[in-house]
Amino acid sequence: MEQIISTDNASQSQPETATRGVDERALTRGSLTALLVAAALTYALDLGSKVVAVSRLEGQEPVAIAGRVLTLQLFRNSGAAFSSGQAFTGVFTAISAAVVVVIARVAHRLQNLPWAVALGLLLGGALGNLTDRIFRAPGVFRGHVVDFISVEHFAVFNLADSAIVCGGALVVLLSFLGTSLDGSALQDRRDRSIRAPR
Numbered sequence: 001m002e003q004i005i006s007t008d009n010a011s012q013s014q015p016e017t018a019t020r021g022v023d024e025r026a027l028t029r030g031s032l033t034a035l036l037v038a039a040a041l042t043y044a045l046d047l048g049s050k051v052v053a054v055s056r057l058e059g060q061e062p063v064a065i066a067g068r069v070l071t072l073q074l075f076r077n078s079g080a081a082f083s084s085g086q087a088f089t090g091v092f093t094a095i096s097a098a099v100v101v102v103i104a105r106v107a108h109r110l111q112n113l114p115w116a117v118a119l120g121l122l123l124g125g126a127l128g129n130l131t132d133r134i135f136r137a138p139g140v141f142r143g144h145v146v147d148f149i150s151v152e153h154f155a156v157f158n159l160a161d162s163a164i165v166c167g168g169a170l171v172v173l174l175s176f177l178g179t180s181l182d183g184s185a186l187q188d189r190r191d192r193s194i195r196a197p198r
Contacts, residue, residue: 024111027183031110035103038120039127046128046160053148053158068152075156076136076144093141096130099123112183114174121167128160 053074057063062073103123110116129145136143147156 027111028108031113031116032107034113034116035107035110035120035123038117039124042121042124042160042163043127043131046124046158046163047131049159050128050132050146050148053146057148062150070152071150072148073150073156075147075150077147077156078142078144090141093130093133096126096133099126100130106181109181112174112179112181114170114179115181115183118167118170118174121163121170125160125163125167128158128163 053072057072057074060074062071064071099122103119103126107119110119132145133143134140136146138144145158145160147158147161149158149162150156
């Protein structure tokens with residue numbers, strides 16, 4: 001009798017395990033797709049905006065968007081985001097490349113949409129500025145990043161910088177909430193709610 005019960009339990013656990021494996025693979029594919037879409041959109045918007053900025057703002061007076069508070073004017077930035085650290089162009093190029101590599105390595109673990117969006121923003125932003133570092137003057141890996149959004153008393157930046165900041169803020173928030181790349185914190189809460197007596 002005991003053997004029959006254990007056999008039934010085993011036969012029930014196998015479909016559950018198989019279903020869980022299918023769900024995890026679907027979550028991974030969906031999260032990876034979201035990461036790639038977020039990164040592609042970020043990169044395309046950044047690259048397109050820089051092309052327009054160079055063609056329309058090069059050698060021109062600042063274009064006022066909101067008085068002197070927000071203007072569009074072209075700057076060539078050899079430093080990091082928001083025109084900081086301009087003496088370390090090579091270092092920031094290496095950091096951008098490292099960000100791309102790290103995200104590529106952890107992407108297979110993704111099963112969480114917010115994490116996918118956050119990493120997609122970081123990846124797209126890093127690729128956007130890395131493209132400038134590689135292909136713009138004065139040379140490969142020493143190129144100056146195109147910045148064109150100027151906020152009075154703050155900084156001049158581009159869409160890649162904005163994406164990096166937003167992605168970084170989302171990463172901090174998710175880490176603060178205890179949500180991991182594979183969504184385990186969320187899954188643990190769901191499991192506890194299922195097991196809780198009603």
